[in-house]
Amino acid sequence: MKIIGIAMWQLDLSLTKPYWLSGGRLKFEKLDSTFVRVETDADVxxxxxxxxxxxxxxxxxxxxIRAGIATLASSLLGQDPRSLEAINRIMHMALPGHLDVKSAIDMACWDILGKVTGLPLWRLLGGTNADPVAVNSSISTGTRDEMIALIRDAYSDGYRKHSAKIGGTDPTADIARIQAIEAALAPDEKVTYDVNRAWLPAVAIQVLNKVSVRGWIEQPCETLQQCAQVARRVKQPIMLDMSAFILLRTTCRLGA
Incomplete structure (x- = not known):
């Protein structure tokens, strides 16, 4: 089996309402999505x-993403899409870094492998059971009342875990917002408070030592070192995503 073509399409995905991150400093009204189809000589x-x-x-x-896929396409023609390690090695040689570009092609190749083997992706990735996974709702930054209303709407849709976007320039407002949300939660609910790197360490420590939460605090500060500094001085568990990605990207670039 060999790759004979790579096609892509752009689609704007409009959000039902404006979505704010990180204390309102980042606003989104639509998402620019790229769909990729990897075609093979086996009609799969x-x-x-x-x-x-x-x-x-x-x-x-x-x-x-679309420019990167166009750059990678010629190097992938004629390759076996089922050889995932080889595909990723070729993509790295043709375009170091840019994992966001390679992800869509990697997905498509896994899709092909699943189709030709007749196995679901969770099995191909080494899973032993197809256990259900609880999915978080995503709660935009807003006033206390606005965020609680969004959480109640998500609860009515079946969500019991939420990712609420907080963080900003007013620590007192963040403390009040977290306290109000926690007080409004049902017994079976938990919230991860996602700060999206908006706090300096001193602000994170100030806020988190004033509140009690059931869930996690996600990415309170910009860097791994800053988040570690906060984690040593607060009682809440800290979750990382952005700085963990940056660390992974740096490690891959250095060849560690």
Whole structure:
């Protein structure tokens, strides 16, 4: 089996209402999504998607994904899409970094592998059971009442875990917002408070030592070192995503 073509389409995905991150400093009204189809000579195709949160959230954006796929396409023609390690090695040689670009193609190749083997993706990735996974709702930054209303709407839709976007320039407002949300939660609910790197360590420590939460605090500060500094001085568990990605990207670039 060999790759004979790679096609892609752009689609704007409009949000039902404006969505704010990180204390309101980042606003999104639509997402620029890229759909990719990897075609083979065995009449089996695989699909992938790249859909970053705009261009201000992380170092990924829609037009860049499409430009990167166009750059990679010629190096992938004639390759076996079922050889995932080889595909990723070829992509790295043709375009170091840019994991957001490669992700959509990687998805499509996994899709092809699942189709030709007749196995679900969770089995291909080494899973032993297809256990259900609880999915978080995503709660936009807003006033206390606005955020609680969004959580109640999500609860009525079946969500019991929520990711609420907080963080900003007013620590007192963040403390009041967290306290109000926690007081409004049902017994079977938990909230992860996602700060999206908006706090300096001193602000994070000030806020988190004033509140009690059932869930986690996600990415309170910009860097891994800053988040570690906060984690040593607060009682809440700290969850990382952005700085963990940056660490992974740096490690891959250095070849560690």
């Amino acid at each position: 195709s695989g699909w992938g998607e790249g859909c970053p949160w705009g261009s201000t959230y992380l170092p990924a954006y829609g037009p860049g």
